[in-house]
Structure formats: structure tokens, C-alpha cells
Amino acid sequence: MIKINENYLKLQASYLFSEIRKRTDEFQEANPDRDIIKLGIGDVTRSLPKACIEAFHRGVDEMANDATFRGYGPEQGYGFLREKIAKADFQDRGADISADEVFISDGAKCDTGNIQEIFSTDIKVAIPDPVYPVYLDTNVMAGRTGSFIDGRYPGIIYLESTRKNGFIPDPPKENIDLIYLCFPNNPTGVTITKSQLKNWVDFARENKALILYDAAYEAFIQDDDLPKSIYEVEGAREVAIEFRSFSKTAGFTGTRCAFTVVPKSCVAYTGKGKTYPVHDLWLRRQSTKFNAVSYPVQRAAEAVYSEGGNAQVHALIQYYLKNAALIRKEIESIGYACMGGENSPYIWIDGKTDSWGFFDLLLKKAGVVTTPGAGFGKCGEGYIRISAFNNYENVQEALQRIRQSLSQ
Ligand code: PLP
Numbered sequence: 001m002i003k004i005n006e007n008y009l010k011l012q013a014s015y016l017f018s019e020i021r022k023r024t025d026e027f028q029e030a031n032p033d034r035d036i037i038k039l040g041i042g043d044v045t046r047s048l049p050k051a052c053i054e055a056f057h058r059g060v061d062e063m064a065n066d067a068t069f070r071g072y073g074p075e076q077g078y079g080f081l082r083e084k085i086a087k088a089d090f091q092d093r094g095a096d097i098s099a100d101e102v103f104i105s106d107g108a109k110c111d112t113g114n115i116q117e118i119f120s121t122d123i124k125v126a127i128p129d130p131v132y133p134v135y136l137d138t139n140v141m142a143g144r145t146g147s148f149i150d151g152r153y154p155g156i157i158y159l160e161s162t163r164k165n166g167f168i169p170d171p172p173k174e175n176i177d178l179i180y181l182c183f184p185n186n187p188t189g190v191t192i193t194k195s196q197l198k199n200w201v202d203f204a205r206e207n208k209a210l211i212l213y214d215a216a217y218e219a220f221i222q223d224d225d226l227p228k229s230i231y232e233v234e235g236a237r238e239v240a241i242e243f244r245s246f247s248k249t250a251g252f253t254g255t256r257c258a259f260t261v262v263p264k265s266c267v268a269y270t271g272k273g274k275t276y277p278v279h280d281l282w283l284r285r286q287s288t289k290f291n292a293v294s295y296p297v298q299r300a301a302e303a304v305y306s307e308g309g310n311a312q313v314h315a316l317i318q319y320y321l322k323n324a325a326l327i328r329k330e331i332e333s334i335g336y337a338c339m340g341g342e343n344s345p346y347i348w349i350d351g352k353t354d355s356w357g358f359f360d361l362l363l364k365k366a367g368v369v370t371t372p373g374a375g376f377g378k379c380g381e382g383y384i385r386i387s388a389f390n391n392y393e394n395v396q397e398a399l400q401r402i403r404q405s406l407s408q
Pocket residue numbers: 042106107108109110112132182186214216244245246247253257258
């Protein structure tokens with residue numbers, strides 16, 4: 001008899017975005033004339049930078065010619081892309097990362113979801129609340145938790161991010177083995193300072209723990225004092241893995257390209273306490289289960305680092321940040337407290353009521369789709385997330401409608 005992995009049954013039935021879609025579709029069906037503006041799901045809306053598209057086309061043309069055709073590429077990704085990443089994203093910022101520590105992938109979602117399988121199932125895992133749901137669900141699937149009770153999974157240590165701690169949790173008193181951190185944060189939009197991040201690195205070093213640092217929104221950091229990478233913090237190479245993505249940086253959500261950095265000095269331990277390089281485990285995992293990303297896509301990603309690409313990516317980020325600034329300013333001006341929106345595309349709003357109630361109100365009265373904070377964890381209750389990924393004109397229109405409906 002074929003049996004299922006019953007851990008899947010512990011997962012909450014309605015994944016956040018399918019519930020949002022369901023409510024939005026129902027509303028649209030009942031009100032076919034209403035024009036709905038979506039500021040909910042964090043998907044980009046603007047086309048790929050010109051330099052990326054040109055490189056993408058050249059890559060496709062090479063595939064049409066026997067002399068330049070490429071079959072399977074290196075499982076870790078092509079050297080031309082890994083070299084550029086190591087230099088521009090790390091070495092130029094004083095972070096000691098080399099090309100062979102960079103693993104190209106088809107998304108930070110897959111990597112942040114898959115990475116946990118190289119660690120034992122009986123480790124203690126700490127996950128921020130609220131946070132991007134993939135970290136929690138993949139640990140549930142792997143059997144590291146009990147059944148969902150009262151909004152929580154027993155077995156997980158929740159790092160509560162609330163207004164009280166500025167939505168940045170401190171390291172806890174108890175022992176933890178694996179720590180997920182995400183900055184700039186999805187959904188709260190907050191960023192972490194170097195000294196706050198150093199507290200976590202020190203904690204990991206003292207506890208022989210490992211940090212999984214999701215920096216998918218790093219490109220939105222404008223403030224030079226804020227760390228863009230965890231490797232800008234001394235001592236992080238031994239205790240941290242970092243995830244990056246071209247999705248939000250350069251509009252690759254549909255094209256798919258990301259990367260994960262696993263320093264060669266980063267270690268975990270065997271049951272007997274012997275150190276083991278995590279790089280070897282991830283390389284083994286990726287070369288067994290993954291075949292990297294298509295050649296033209298890696299060429300398109302490489303173009304992000306060209307002179308033209310750099311300027312175009314900068315303009316793209318500035319476009320979304322202009323939306324974010326407007327959203328924050330307008331929502332604050334109608335009397336709602338906001339976080340984020342400064343070095344991040346997300347604005348986290350205290351709705352002064354329950355999350356889904358505020359979501360429904362904005363959908364039905366303003367025709368604007370947002371994301372209920374409760375979908376990101378218990379501590380997200382009472383908040384909604386507004387995303388800056390849309391056209392400026394749509395953002396202006398959405399804010400005007402929100403202002404009208406909230407002052408009625
Ligand atoms: N990490 C965070 C925090 C995200 O918010 C997202 C996407 O929304 C991802 C990772 C996934 O990125 P990718 O498109 O590279 O899979």
C-alpha cells in the first residue's frame with residue numbers, strides 16, 4: 001500500500017495567496033464592472049531591463065547554431081555569471097565570497113525551501129513571525145513539527161516580530177540550531193542594522209548554529225549604512241548561508257534566476273559532533289537533484305552586471321521605491337501607522353482591526369487587493385501588507401480610493 005507523507009496533512013489548507021485570489025475572484029464575479037487594482041502579491045509588473053533582454057536574445061541565438069549550442073551546463077551555474085556575482089555583490093562591498101561559493105538556481109523560493117533537507121530532522125528551528133511562508137511550510141513537510149494548534153506548530157521556535165521590538169527579533173535565550181532571517185523583510189519591509197545582524201552572527205557562533213539569510217530584497221536597500229549581505233558582518237562566513245534573487249532586483253519573477261551563497265568555511269555537525277562543510281552537502285544535493293538554469297537566462301542575469309544593465313536595474317528599483325514612498329506617505333497621512341517602504345517594496349500597515357477584515361474592507365470599498373498580515377503568521381494579525389509593485393498611476397488611483405473609502 002502506497003502511503004503518503006502525512007506531514008503534508010498538517011499544512012494549513014488555504015495557502016495565503018490562493019485565499020486572496022478566491023476572495024478577489026468572487027468579488028469580481030459579483031461586481032463585473034468594478035476595476036480592481038492589485039497591490040497584494042509581491043510580483044513585479046515592469047518588463048525586463050533592456051540589457052537583459054538583449055543578452056537573453058543573444059543566448060537564444062547561440063542555441064540555434066551547432067557551433068555555439070550548449071547542452072547541460074554546470075550544475076552550480078556558469079562561471080561567467082558566478083564570477084560577476086562574487087565580485088559585484090560581495091567582494092566590491094568588502095565581503096569575502098568567491099565564485100565557487102555561489103550556486104545559481106531557478107529561484108530563492110526553491111532554495112530556501114530545499115535547503116532544510118541537508119540538515120537533520122531533529123534540529124531546533126527558529127523562524128520569524130511574521131515571515132515569508134516557505135520556511136515554515138517546508139519544515140512542516142519535512143516532519144520537524146507537530147500538528148497546527150492555535151495558530152502555531154509545536155516544535156518551531158517562533159521569533160516574534162512586533163511593534164515592541166521594531167519587528168526585529170533578538171536572539172533568544174534558548175539553544176537553536178537553524179535560524180531563518182529575512183531582511184529587508186517580507187512582509188514587514190523592515191531592515192536590519194549591521195550591529196543587530198552581528199548579534200545574530202555572534203549567537204550562531206556561540207551556539208554552533210547556522211543562519212539562513214534571505215536577502216531577496218537586498219537591491220532595495222538605499223541606505224549605505226545598512227548591510228546588503230550578511231557576509232559584511234565579521235564571522236558570518238562560518239555560520240551563514242545567503243539567498244539572493246534576480247526576481248525583484250531585475251524583474252525575473254517569470255524568467256527565473258537566483259543564487260545561493262554557501263561559503264566553504266560554513267560548517268554543520270555530525271551526530272558525533274564532527275564538523276562537516278555545508279558547501280559539500282549543498283553541492284551534492286544540487287548536483288543530484290538539479291541542473292541549473294537555462295543558458296540564455298544565465299546570460300540575461302549576467303547582463304544585470306553590465307554598465308547598461310546596472311543603470312537600468314537602478315532605474316527599475318527607483319521606480320518601485322517611488323511607489324513605496326507614496327504609499328507610505330499617503331497611508332500615514334490618513335492616520336495609519338506604517339513600517340517599511342523605505343529600503344523595501346513593502347509597506348506594513350497597522351489596520352486597527354483584524355487583517356482579513358481590513359483586507360475585505362479595502363477590496364469591497366476601494367477595489368484594492370492587499371495582503372492580510374495574518375497570513376504571514378500570528379504576529380501579523382491586525383496588519384496588512386501593501387506592495388509597491390505596480391504602475392505609478394495605478395498606485396495613485398488605489399491610494400485615492402483607499403483615502404475615500406476609509407474616510408467614509
Ligand atoms: N524570499 C522572499 C523573502 C520572497 O518574498 C520571495 C518571493 O516573493 C522569494 C524568496 C522567492 O524568490 P524567487 O522568485 O527567486 O523564487
